[in-house]
Amino acid sequence: MKIRSEQFKGNVRKQLADEALQSNLSRFGGGFADRRRDALVKVDDFEALRDRGASIRAEVLENLDYWLLKFEAEAQRRGTQVHWAETGAEANQILLNIARNAGVQRVVKSKSMVSEESGLNEVLTEAGMTVTETDLGEYILQLANEPPSHIIAPAIHKSRDEVSALFEKHHGTPRTDDIPSLCEEARGQLRPHFLAADMGVSGGNFLIAETGSVTIVTNEGNGRMVTTLPRVHVAMTGIEKVLPTLEDLSAILRLLPRSATGQDITNYVSILTGVRDEGAMDGPQENHVILVDNGRSRLLGGDLHDALRCIRCGACMNHCPVYQNIGGHAYGWVYPGPIGAILTPAFLGLEKALDLPQASTLCAACEVVCPVRIPLPDLMRVLREKELTQGLRPWHERLSIRLWRWLALHPGWYAFAARWGTRLLRGMAGSDRLLHTLPGLDGWTQGRDMPAPQGETFRDQWRKKQAAERKIIPIRLDSSPSEKKAGLKK
Amino acid sequence: MSARDRILERVRAGLKRPTPVSVARPERSLAPMARPVSHLLNDFIARAESLQSTVAQVADLNAVPAAVAEYLQAQGLPRKSVIWPSLKALDWFSSGLTAEARPPVSEDRLGITETFCGIAETGTLLLHSGVDHFSTTSLLPETHIAILRVDRLVERMEQAFALMQSELDQLPRATNFISGPSRTADIEQTIVIGAHGPRRVHIILVG
């Protein structure tokens, strides 16, 4: 996928000014977050489940190499071919070779975020194959030629009118504002693609090490079609997606759909192991898994290690006030919202996504909902700190932080600056006691006023309070340390 | 060095140790259920229905064709079906049904399957692939009728896996957990039943 994370501020301005988008986003509030809440009401002890989820994912990462090798051995035993790719480009090349060797013409895809990382569709199209996205959201975006704006609801930024206009243009069907009719139309359009495809490409929500299986979680059934009907199936997924056992999968599946869409379970959970049985009438004859690194292994053991626990539920973005206002495209790469603010700089390099870790109020709503307890705000702070120490912030920001540091280390000067600073601000405010502009901070004051400080500084108040208390309970300040001790004993 | 070696090398470097020779299978206590089951059958039915499956119950397998006919009548659906070969022995004809034991084509409108087991925690069906268990029967037709023996109900997913392990030689190519008719919420987060898979899932409990 094209990287536009460097232009975050420009993206945001564009997204905020886009009235249609803003109206689509305003619908967002009541959706997934409310459904999650309603689902959790029925759950006995969700916190215990989150503990379990976090510890399963943390333990996997501790032995990631072992579990990957175990997965590889078991998958191969069942006839699945396992490939390893260091980068997205390498993954595309591997997939292209598989397709060429098998004489593939038509490819159907179910949702795979890793294939968005690698920009797979373009590569296959350039090689002369037809690629059809079959997840309804992804299909809409393929028609619109847009990237996804959410990891589980890729076309969440589109209204029914926009979808209907796209369908009119591409299918030649009359316009409708009836959502079920639109879904029906997509079903009719996509069915022939499933039946005609030579190759199905899917993601993999989880890899099961002890059985060598790929697990796919879907609602529409397209994931089942893509992995059942074509003669070749390739799953493309990140190396961190392993779970040791089917029991671990059972536990994680209690967390994922509830956190994502508020469902107790998704419609389909498919555990795919190996190739078509001898004599069987369905299933792929060739089955491949491409394990993609693309920046993940670098995070292990480092201060962003915990981000690899992510199970891609989307809860952090569903609950993020920043995401809800700017939409997923502003983040400029595959993963938006709080987890994107961490993964984008982590995978692509901090210099490619300088504004992303700053795009948060650190309100911690994401951390509260994350099913595997990733400390998202802490990780954003880590990245902010890195930006500063690596000199990646603008000079005036670095200078002000220096200044702040110096003041904080010199209490006398700090008190002085605070006392005169508040007076200055008070003087600058109008009769309404509000500051409408602040020199150098107009970005902040554009959208809000700052109330001028009232009364005395905290330090002045504190000193007075102490002095007042001293009058009530006199402490002899002239006593020597030993006398003081004695006095306390009394 | 291959990509595989380089990736594994970075993993080892990050974790600051060589790859362990063996790691014990995690012996975790059973994970808590999200929604405990107090009554296998009742909870299964209630939760399956909450996922828009419909449920009927009959006393024994021979009563299944009549129950199917009744359902099709009520839904106004044609009395023609593709079935799993294991269901061939049932007397479909007397209930006015044609039942063909073959994998479905896209035009087939009704698929009838057996069910490996049912999971009460979520009202879920477990079906697996096999030579006689076409995965497409529960996928391509717009209506899926699943026959499930009441004594094949378990509380939770872990038990379903244990059952597979004790009864099957190995994990089948496809293990599908099915929880109601297919659906999408990709347009304006509005839930619409009947995406690419079946629009109706009807469960006939036997026993």
Ligand code: SF4
């Ligand atoms: S970081 Fe947590 S909340 Fe966000 S997508 Fe990943 S698992 Fe879900």
